Amino acid sequence: MNVRRVTLAVAAFFVIAMGITCVSDLRNDQTTTDTTATTSLVDTLNYDPHSGLVVDTTLGLVVANCSGCHSTELIRKSRFTRDGWIAKIRWMQKEQNLWDLGKNEKSILDYLEKYYSPSSLDARAQMRREPLDDIQWYDYQ
Known part of the structure; x- marks a missing residue:
C-alpha cells in the first residue's frame, strides 16, 4: 500500500515538473518571438x-x-x-x-x-x- 502511494507521489511530482517546464518553455518561446519581431531592425x-x-x-x-x-x-x-x-x-x-x-x-x-x-x-x-x-x-x- 505504501509503495503504491510513493509511486503515485513520484509520478505526480514528475507530471507537475514536466508541466512547469513545458509552460516555462512556451513562455520563453513567446517572449523570444515577440522580442525578435520588435527588434529585428536594430x-x-x-x-x-x-x-x-x-x-x-x-x-x-x-x-x-x-x-x-x-x-x-x-x-x-x-x-x-x-x-x-x-x-x-x-x-x-x-x-x-x-x-x-x-x-x-x-x-x-x-x-x-x-x-x-x-x-x-x-x-x-x-x-x-x-x-x-x-x-x-x-x-x-
Whole structure:
C-alpha cells in the first residue's frame, strides 16, 4: 500500500515538473518571438560594448575625437542631418575648443550621417509610435 502511494507521489511530482517546464518553455518561446519581431531592425547592427556606438571601421576615429570631451551617450541620443552634425562640430570648435578635425572630418561625418541621422535605420527602429489623434477625454469623477 505504501509503495503504491510513493509511486503515485513520484509520478505526480514528475507530471507537475514536466508541466512547469513545458509552460516555462512556451513562455520563453513567446517572449523570444515577440522580442525578435520588435527588434529585428536594430539587431542587424553590431554595437561596441564600451562606447555603445555602432561598430564600423570609423568607430575608433569617432571615439578618439568625440569621447575625450563628452560621453558617447550624447552621440547615441542625437539625430542630426549631415548639416546638423557640421553645425554641432563648428559650435564645439568655437565654444568648446574642439580641435580642427582636418582630413578626419569627412570620415567622422560619414559615420554620424550613416548611423545617427534622422533617416538611419536605427533611428526608425527606436522611434516612438505616432502621436494619438481623435482622443476622447473624459472627466475623472
